[in-house]
Amino acid sequence: MLLAVLLLFLITEFPQAILGLLSIVIGKEFVKQCYIPLGDLMDILALVNSAINFILYCSMSRQFRSAFSEVFRPKLLNRWLPLPARTTETNGGMTQVTQV
Numbered sequence: 001m002l003l004a005v006l007l008l009f010l011i012t013e014f015p016q017a018i019l020g021l022l023s024i025v026i027g028k029e030f031v032k033q034c035y036i037p038l039g040d041l042m043d044i045l046a047l048v049n050s051a052i053n054f055i056l057y058c059s060m061s062r063q064f065r066s067a068f069s070e071v072f073r074p075k076l077l078n079r080w081l082p083l084p085a086r087t088t089e090t091n092g093g094m095t096q097v098t099q100v
Contacts, residue, residue, distance in 0.1 A: 012049035016042040
């Protein structure tokens, strides 16, 4: 999962870093011709990075999903849809943890 998050970050943020460096090296002409017109695209790429990170965490991490549901799930639903039992490892053995 870490590799997927890292690759996504590099793909979406690296172009903006390159444009920033080029605008420092080349100067104001580059900023006017390239950086300003592509600025909105770079912002959209950063937003896409955030959205896809959330999807990656939800799809790849069971611990993230359970913590997310504990925090954002309405307490009223516990009567009709109980949370599934979680299992945690302690000293090599399995311990059953249930929600009350």
